[in-house]
Amino acid sequence: MDIIIRKAQPEDAGAIINYMKVIGSETDNLSFGSEGFPISQEEEAGLIHEKNKSPRNALFLATKNERIIGKASIEAFSCRMAHRAEFGISVVKAEWGRGIGRKLLETVIQHAKLHQIEIIELEVRSDNERAIRLYNNFGFVKIGAYPKYFKMNDSSYVDFDLMNLYL
Numbered sequence: 483m484d485i486i487i488r489k490a491q492p493e494d495a496g497a498i499i500n501y502m503k504v505i506g507s508e509t510d511n512l513s514f515g516s517e518g519f520p521i522s523q524e525e526e527a528g529l530i531h532e533k534n535k536s537p538r539n540a541l542f543l544a545t546k547n548e549r550i551i552g553k554a555s556i557e558a559f560s561c562r563m564a565h566r567a568e569f570g571i572s573v574v575k576a577e578w579g580r581g582i583g584r585k586l587l588e589t590v591i592q593h594a595k596l597h598q599i600e601i602i603e604l605e606v607r608s609d610n611e612r613a614i615r616l617y618n619n620f621g622f623v624k625i626g627a628y629p630k631y632f633k634m635n636d637s638s639y640v641d642f643d644l645m646n647l648y649l
């Protein structure tokens with residue numbers, strides 16, 4: 483089945499909000515749970531509109547039969563940090579391990595190179611082996627750790643690794 487990777491458009495806002503509720507319920511690796519990311523459809527559409535106006539930033543969707551199955555974002559900083567950009571990624575659980583994460587990350591790296599971004603940075607749960615393996619495959623290196631990055635509902639803390647890709 484064909485997987486298409488394309489830039490998100492404001493009309494995708496409703497589907498993205500539903501997608502975030504799905505992935506939030508499937509993993510504890512993200513900053514939100516089954517409630518999804520706290521944003522309205524109008525706000526999400528506005529954010530995508532703004533993002534698409536600024537060529538260095540991008541939100542990519544992986545779709546299968548027009549359904550969103552993955553998402554990756556890159557957001558460049560400005561001024562003296564304009565050489566750096568923040569990266570985020572997710573894939574629905576049913577599609578894990580099929581190379582969709584790899585495809586999304588390839589797309590983001592291509593985009594970053596095209597826009598003179600020199601460093602892609604991310605934060606990942608230190609126990610998120612699948613994601614860390616994906617990042618290592620592309621040459622991301624651990625530059626540090628952030629103890630107590632998450633505080634879960636049961637009041638336990640989760641440590642994160644900080645990883646950079648130097649392009």
Ligand SMILES: CC(C)(COP(=O)(O)OP(=O)(O)OC[C@H]1O[C@@H](n2cnc3c(N)ncnc32)[C@H](O)[C@@H]1OP(=O)(O)O)[C@@H](O)C(=O)NCCC(=O)NCCS
Binds near residue numbers: 511572578579583
């Ligand atoms: C992390 C995530 C985006 C990876 O997406 P994916 O489509 O499964 O990624 P891929 O299939 O392209 O590659 C995953 C890599 O992990 C490997 N992998 C598979 N199962 C694994 C496991 N149990 N433990 C460690 N690595 C594993 C794969 O083999 C592959 O590495 P390889 O190419 O060297 O074989 C996806 O699992 C996800 O959305 N997780 C929940 C959200 C999340 O953690 N986001 C990242 C936050 S920083």
